[in-house]
Amino acid sequence: MKLNDAQCKCFDEGGYIQLEGLIEGEELSQLQEEFTRVEEATREDWRRQLVEGIDHDGYGIGETAHVVMPVAPHSDIFIDLLEHPATMPVLEAFMGPDVRMKDNALHVKPAGTGSHSEWHRDGEKIDGNRSTAWPYHRAHEWSAQDRQAWERMRACETPYMKIKVFFFVYDVDEETAPFSVVPGSHKIDGPPPQYDSLEDMPNHIKLVGKAGDAILWSGSIWHTAMDNTDTKARRMLLYNYTHFGMFRKPEFIPSGEFKEHIRRRSPLCHQLFGLGRMARG
Numbered sequence: 598m599k600l601n602d603a604q605c606k607c608f609d610e611g612g613y614i615q616l617e618g619l620i621e622g623e624e625l626s627q628l629q630e631e632f633t634r635v636e637e638a639t640r641e642d643w644r645r646q647l648v649e650g651i652d653h654d655g656y657g658i659g660e661t662a663h664v665v666m667p668v669a670p671h672s673d674i675f676i677d678l679l680e681h682p683a684t685m686p687v688l689e690a691f692m693g694p695d696v697r698m699k700d701n702a703l704h705v706k707p708a709g710t711g712s713h714s715e716w717h718r719d720g721e722k723i724d725g726n727r728s729t730a731w732p733y734h735r736a737h738e739w740s741a742q743d744r745q746a747w748e749r750m751r752a753c754e755t756p757y758m759k760i761k762v763f764f765f766v767y768d769v770d771e772e773t774a775p776f777s778v779v780p781g782s783h784k785i786d787g788p789p790p791q792y793d794s795l796e797d798m799p800n801h802i803k804l805v806g807k808a809g810d811a812i813l814w815s816g817s818i819w820h821t822a823m824d825n826t827d828t829k830a831r832r833m834l835l836y837n838y839t840h841f842g843m844f845r846k847p848e849f850i851p852s853g854e855f856k857e858h859i860r861r862r863s864p865l866c867h868q869l870f871g872l873g874r875m876a877r878g
């Protein structure tokens with residue numbers, strides 16, 4: 598699935614896009630089943646971590662979020678979503694031919710919990726420094742072949758450094774801690790302003806939707822999770838993409854049996870896991 602010109606403009610100007618109904622019917626039921634299986638299987642570990650003390654992470658692991666990172670080794674269905682045929686063309690059109698997964702997670706935000714984040718934009722460690730710039734700083738170092746591939750696939754002037762894809766596994770309403778953004782803020786310099794209440798951020802919008810929808814967003818956009826004031830948990834799958842050669846934590850680099858498993862999958866999958874670049878015709 599390729600975005601039309603209006604959708605491309607919308608993503609580039611707004612810094613995000615929501616794609617509806619990417620997973621439906623039997624596939625959605627299977628995804629929900631697998632999600633529940635992993636959530637149940639890891640619940641005790643999560644509770645233990647809460648008691649023993651936890652390494653709080655960008656996704657808010659703690660009382661306000663049950664997070665399983667990485668989730669990919671838990672089921673092929675989670676790997677399928679990493680290389681989903683509707684999201685990959687968007688990632689390539691805005692990032693280029695060397696896109697690679699940085700991290701992936703199952704994320705449950707329990708009913709009645711406060712937000713696990715504040716308004717922020719994601720930063721990346723670049724040459725030892727944390728940067729929040731949205732253009733990819735090393736695109737000028739691409740090989741001639743990559744530059745040609747980019748000319749064929751690109752839908753924007755300058756490749757983005759980071760895009761994240763969040764799949765809604767169940768419906769997300771205004772009360773269900775919706776992921777929220779300030780459209781267009783991905784190209785503004787500097788950190789977002791802070792307010793006493795997350796709700797006070799001017800011009801923010803709450804990205805609500807149905808199970809099976811996905812939101813794709815620039816890591817540089819001002820964003821946060823809202824409070825979950827609902828009686829149901831928010832359940833999402835999070836995929837984070839940067840470029841081949843950029844930093845990632847060791848737990849996201851496949852090893853052992855899982856690496857062999859990935860080797861049996863598509864060339865695109867090899868690339869996304871960083872096992873090797875995919876040939877581009």
Ligand SMILES: O=C(O)CCC(=O)C(=O)O
Pocket residue numbers: 655656714719761775776777820821822823
């Ligand atoms: O869980 C959320 O909605 C917020 C996630 C977030 O802040 C991030 O991915 O940087």
